[in-house]
Amino acid sequence: MDISNLEVQNISKSFNAHKVVDDVSFSLNSGEIFGMVGPNGAGKTTTIRMIMDILKPDSGDITVLGQRFNDEAKDKIGYLPEERGMYKKLTVIESLIYMAALKGVPTTPAKAKAIELLEKVGMGQHKDKKVEELSRGMSQLIQFLITIQHDPEIMVLDEPFANLDPVNTKLLKDIVLEMRNKGKSIILSTHLMNEVEEMCDRILMINQGRSMLYGNLADIKTKYRNNSVFVECDRLPIEITGVDKVKQHDGHSELYLKQNATPQTVLSALVSDGVKIDRFENAIPSLNDIFIQVVEEAR
Amino acid sequence: MMKKAMTILRHEFLHTIKRKSYILITISIPLLLILAFVIYNGIQRWAQPSTPDQIYIGYVDETDIFDDYHSQDNVIFNEYDTVDSAKSALLAETIDSYIFIHSEYLEGRQIERYTLKREIELPSSTVSSVKNFLLDNLLTESVSEQILNRAKIPFAPISVRLDTNGEIATGQDPIAMYFLPYIFAFLFMFSIFFTSGYLLQSVSEEKENRVIEILLSSVSAGQLLVGKVLGLGAAGLLQIAIWLGSVMAAAKFAAVNIPIFSELSIPIGTLFLGIIYFILGYLLLGTIFAAIGSIVRTSREGQSWSSMVTTPSAVLPMMLMYLITTNPTHIASRILTMFPFTAPITSMIRISGGTLSAWETTVSLLILTCSVALLMWLSSKVFRTYLLMYGKRPSIKEIIRSIRSA
Structure with a gap:
């Protein structure tokens, strides 16, 4: 190999x-x-x-x-x-x-x-x-x-x-x-x-x-991932433990985590809040996003 | 290195000789010769009936000298007492024409001839029959038969050309001597231009249809250039061989009927030098054309560029053909023999006329070889640089700069 x-x-x-x-x-x-x-x-x-x-x-x-x-x-x-x-x-x-x-x-x-x-x-x-x-x-x-x-x-x-x-x-x-x-x-x-x-x-x-x-x-x-997760759910509480800020995307939200938080702690916080979750995943950037980011940074 | 060039050589050769245009051009010369032969034979058969007709010529003789020898070859002479009776016979078509021999004929008065036909020229057989009739009557009494025969044909020379050493020179028949250089030079010229034209087309097509990049990922630009130039050169040599072979065969065949053709043979030495000039001439134009092909964007554009090279190198010697054949040591003939672009064709004309001296051959071959080497070196640089460049055509300045830096 x-x-x-x-x-x-x-x-x-x-x-x-x-x-x-x-x-x-x-x-x-x-x-x-x-x-x-x-x-x-x-x-x-x-x-x-x-x-x-x-x-x-x-x-x-x-x-x-x-x-x-x-x-x-x-x-x-x-x-x-x-x-x-x-x-x-x-x-x-x-x-x-x-x-x-x-x-x-x-x-x-x-x-x-x-x-x-x-x-x-x-x-x-x-x-x-x-x-x-x-x-x-x-x-x-x-x-x-x-x-x-x-x-x-x-x-x-x-x-x-x-x-x-x-x-x-x-x-x-x-x-x-x-x-x-x-x-x-x-x-x-x-x-x-x-x-x-x-x-x-x-x-x-x-x-x-x-x-x-x-x-x-x-x-x-x-290397290029943001410390964030994608969530699709019925509603989002205003204040979530371990979440720094929330960004709305088309049909889903991206939650940016605080330094010490992990996706697990955020997930359990949401569940204990009674939120109905359809999707929850680590936000891995597409190569396309990385590509655009790199090219724009170079300008 | 050579193995890949050989693969390209083989491909280019086979691909070229299978092209319709190549086949047509190559067989055109043999076909033309066959056609000419058929037409010639047809005309001969049609124009010359097996037994010539009897011709009757009337005459009125005031001198009373011309009484005998009325039958000459196919002409029968009928004497008439008066011009009027001769004229009536002419109008009645019992005679073909009549002549009037004036009483002062011996003093220098010319014979008058009357006919009903429009004629450009009196047939030479009729002229000689009348001449013989007059001579027989004039001289038989006073001279011997030998002198009479000499008087009838006093001069029919067999000319022999000597060279400067007093030896009998080669290429005696003047018609064959002029004929041969023309045929020889034309055939070689055509082949050089067709073949190098194919090379130009082949390179520019590969560039145009973008095959070139795949080719260059398998072979080097040098291998490609060598393979192409040699492969197409081989196709050109084959063409020349077929043309010369068919001219020779036709000459042999025609020699049976037309005697001057038996003189039409190409000596081995001439042929050998001709082929050397062909190869060098082709390499000279071929390398330039390959370079042009690598620069231009389309093969059509290449054609117009290449004519700037072919026109002077072909037209000059052809225009001055007469000078070169009749006055081979003239300064213009000599310059054309030395100048690399006109050298191949000029030399071929002079070699086949037997007028190119050994030192001139040596010098002109030397100049030509050096020019070929120099141009190959330059062309390979241009070739390598521009094969992959599309878009704007470079200016002459840019080309020179890239040759320097390549």
Whole structure:
């Protein structure tokens, strides 16, 4: 679980004196889905391009599977860029075989694997169609297959579920989880926080090229939680033991606890007051809230 | 490194030779040759009936010299006593035309010829028949038969061109000599432009349809450039081979009917140098086009940029073709041979005409090779920098700056 597949140390990159990525570091373990989040233009794609050796960092170091970038390392990474593109004139199967060849997979096994994957996503009958004849969602599925067909150790997925219908989204998510369970490392770059909360173990949040948050998702949430509880009930007493202040939300109230109070003491105070409680839970902030809070604090 | 470039080379080669436009252009030359051959044969058969018709020519002779030898080849000469009787025979169409030989003919008065037909030119066979009829009557009494025959065809030379050492020069037939450089240069020129055009299109398309980012996650920009340039170059060489092969085959085939075609052979040395110039010329344009392809946003935009390079390098030598073939040592011919962009085509014209000296070949190849190396180096930098940049097209200044910093 703790073998590092990818080590990024203090990388920076500028374009025309504008610092797009500024001193970013993180590591990627095997068997984890790592979320890379940040607003548009935060430097996610540039960071990914440096990981993929498409761009060279101005400073800093990247090691892939224990070594500096080389052809062999490139063959062990699968990349789904945000800007999707395929050869329109090639057939689906030709595209898959050529892209596999560029990752060093010989034609015969590449073809067998391609057919197997196409069947898996229910596109077996489209294998001899030209890419230009496919719908957008279909061609996105093919791109995803291109990313995973050479059985890479590391997968970098930039907004993989954008523009997909719910059925295909679930199909791809299941494949990603399956890959994780096989011990592969996955970087998931997205601005959709629910996807991250649903799938990721650890995250890196970047904003304006800088690393804002980095670590275990649960730890980050604990760090950012207010000492408060959510309550849904018929009525709230004006004065509650251990509660500092009350904030009304849509359909529920948030009770901010005093320093020495615990949720248990507040709950028993409410119960002894005869309040009818429908819901009572620790207020854990959503990643979305944390994200907005971090970005706004940075301004 | 090379394995991935080879994969790209193979893909680009196979993909290109399967393109409809490539196939059409490649088979167009053999098809045109077959068509030309069929048309030529058709015209021959239609224009030349197996036995030529008998022609009757009347004449009125005031000199009384022309009494005999009335049958010459396919022409029969009928004498008439008066111009009027000759004219009636012409109007009655018993004769084709008549000539009037004036009494002062020997003093220099020209023969007059009368006919009903509109003619651009008298057929040469008729002219020689009339000439022979006149000569036979004029000379038979006074000279020997040998002299008479010489008088009929005094000059039909077999020309031999010598080189400066006094040896018989190569490429004797003047028609073949002019014909060959044109064909040779045109074929190579077309192939260079088509092939480097494909390269431009291929790079700019990959940029336009965003495949480039996936490609670059599997291979380096250098591998991509090498694989593409070589793969498309191989397709260009195949095209040239098919064209030259079909021209040779057609020449052999046509030589049976048209004798000058038997002279139309391309010496191995010429072919070898031609291919070297083809490769260098293609690499020169190809690398520039690859760089242009990486800068522009759409392949259409690329086409208009590239014409700024192709137009001078093709049009100049073609415009000056006559000068280059007839006056190969003229200063303009020499400059065009040395200047890298015009060198491939100019040299091909001169090589096939046998007018490119060894030192000029060496110097021009050297300049061309150095230019190719320099441009490849520059282009690879541009290529790497701009492949992933979309949006505003960079200015020349920005491109130069990025070459410096890359």
